[in-house]
Amino acid sequence: MTPILQLHGLAVSYAGAAEPAVRGVDLSLGAGETLGLAGESGCGKSSLAMSVLRLLPRSALVDGSVLFDGEDVHGMSFGRLRAVRWAGASVVFQGAMHALNPVRTIGEQIAEPLRLHGTGGDRRSRVAELLRLVELPPERADAHPHELSGGQKQRVMIAMALACEPRLVVADEPTTALDVLVQQQVLELLGRLVAERGISLLMISHDLPVLAGACARLAVMHRGRIVEDGPVRQVTGFPQHEHSRALAAAALTVGDPGARRTGGSDGGRVLLEAQQVSVTYRGRSGKAVRALDRVDLQVRADEIVALVGQSGSGKTTLARALLGLHRPDAGSVQHDGRALPTSTAGLRRYRKQVQMVLQDPAGALNPRHTAYRAVAEGLRVHRETADERDRVAEALEAAELRPAEDYLHRLPHELSGGERQRVLIAGALVLRPGLLIADEPVASLDATVRGEILDLLLRLRVQQGLSTLVITHDLGLAWSIADRVVVLHRGAVVESGPVEQVLGAPRHDYTRSLLAAVPAVPGADSAEPA
The missing domain is CATH 3.40.50.300 (P-loop containing nucleotide triphosphate hydrolases)
Known part of the structure; x- marks a missing residue:
């Protein structure tokens, strides 16, 4: 059988970027299969995912081919592409908090794919059916996103993705920032939907245990390339590539004495x-x-x-x-x-x-605001600006952004996720x-x-x-x-x-x-x- 998704020599680069985001990736996914794509932030996972339905920005340069049911996605007319999106393949976007429209009810947002594809029947009944499918009460259709918990918003995103009964679902970090109980519920829901409906699932995450719990196969991505691909137990239990070993070693295992970074403290006053x-x-x-x-x-x-x-x-x-x-x-x-x-x-x-x-x-x-201004804000609020530049540099250095001069004038989009977190820590440290x-x-x-x-x-x-x-x-x-x-x-x-x-x-x-x-x-x- 023809795989539902095939990537051949896929490469993605962005204007002005020093290196390509994706480099010559070959990957396939069969009907009803589950594939986890693991890797650090910036390794190219999301660029690969967005290329599946041609969702990359216009600044992206794409080479190679993406085949959905044997048809090249990048050769489709816009009309054909619109027919494939939602109905053939859909995306559960990262960060439900930002992906949902805050001024529209969740019922309206779940119904949107149905309206775009001219789906017949009673849309409100279909929305109620989809909410029950993701284990939310149908009456929540009239709620706005801010009235839902993080886990409930993620379920709404899954309901939207399933509205037009696609054969392929691409889930980009679907459990990021969810607590362990809600994460477990979302993973069990995805697993049940795959089993009951024969959906193919491509799940993307930096969290190896999450992927291992939801997928049968695992591919590890590093600097734009697939460096390892195989059954989950093989890749996690006996990783061959050094980056796969690093990801497995970085998982924080409760109960493992080797995962304790501190010997404990009796504390003082x-x-x-x-x-x-x-x-x-x-x-x-x-x-x-x-x-x-x-x-x-x-x-x-x-x-x-x-x-x-x-x-x-x-x-x-x-x-x-x-x-x-x-x-x-x-x-x-x-x-x-x-x-x-x-x-x-x-x-x-x-x-x-x-x-x-x-x-x-x-x-x-x-x-x-530059990193300098973000860190200096606390000093200005407390009117301690006499030695502002020295204290900002000292705080950045303490947060391990070294040398501080290299970071003072950078904007948030010019920093990695870890560097942005360090800027927040520096903003707290600057007041000592x-x-x-x-x-x-x-x-x-x-x-x-x-x-x-x-x-x-x-x-x-x-x-x-x-x-x-x-x-x-x-x-x-x-x-x-x-x-x-x-x-x-x-x-x-x-x-x-x-x-x-x-x-x-x-x-x-x-x-x-x-x-x-x-x-x-x-x-x-x-x-x-x-």
Whole structure:
């Protein structure tokens, strides 16, 4: 049988780029097969994926061929291409938060492919059917994207991709930034749809365990080339290429002593403490929602604490309370033994000492501001500009952007994902704080860059005595660098203690469910065959 997708000598380059993004790739995918494409950010994965349906920008130069059902995609007329998109092959785009239109209901957006392809029948009934298919209640069709969780938005993207019953689905990082439980649900959903409907799936990710859990075959991409291709167990268990081995080694395995980057710390005095903190919100209906329920948490000097839990557990609400951005309904927050100030001037002084590293550097950095201006902003807010240039350079160097002169005038789009994350860290370090609150600091980074950022946080503790509260849904991250773990579920702390105790021998059912949802790399612990 003719493969549903064939790439022959595919090459993609961009005007002004020093090197091609994709170099001479040969790849095929049969009907009903699942193929995972793994690699670091910038290796060419997304360029390859977008070439399948001719979605690359006009600045892209494409050579070679992309065959869908034996027909060259790049030779299709626009009318023919429009007929193939959605109906023959569809894409689940990376970042549902940005891919969905914020001012349109999800029902309208799921119905759009049906309208474009003139699909007959009752579209509202079809939308309801698609929502049920991705395990969302049909009444959510009238909701807007901001009213959905991250996992629900990702399900909407999958429903849109399946609207016209395509034979091929290209999923580009479909679980990035999702917590482990929602990630498990999305992967199980994709697996069920492949099995029940015979859909061919090309899944792209930097996360090897995710691909291993969803695909039967794995191809590893490095600097625009496919360097290894084979069954998942072969590629993950006995990788032949050095880059495949590096990706497998970079996976953070909970329970593996070799994955621990720190020997632990007893900690010193209590720097930051939440005592019986409760926060209640009022929904649009006026109904009270308890976001935090009598939460206790401590971060000591010379300590890294991981606050873990799935989306909606209250992690970000607690961070806002700790920073004085939201006043608790009950309980208190103390810094160095003193209650948080309530005056504007007092809070400004406090936030010099406790700095936030925001999630998603792509959204946190102003695209028109240079790295220098992004880092200098804190100094200007606090009116400490006398030695601004020296302190900005010092902060960039501390964040391992060296030499600092090479980065001062770069804009965010001129930096890699890891470099953008380092700019955010430098923006926090420039005020010389004693404690960082890092909200999902590596959620969107590939495995090797993630390891570099985690090592940086550990070095900052040693070199600058910096304590860190890391907010994350990634249990591998917690296992790798934390001294203690606090598990938050539905606004309450259900378990806390040393990382080896909480993640090695969990006592609470919720902690055990989080650990059970962490995808494993099959064959990673296998012995080399004789």
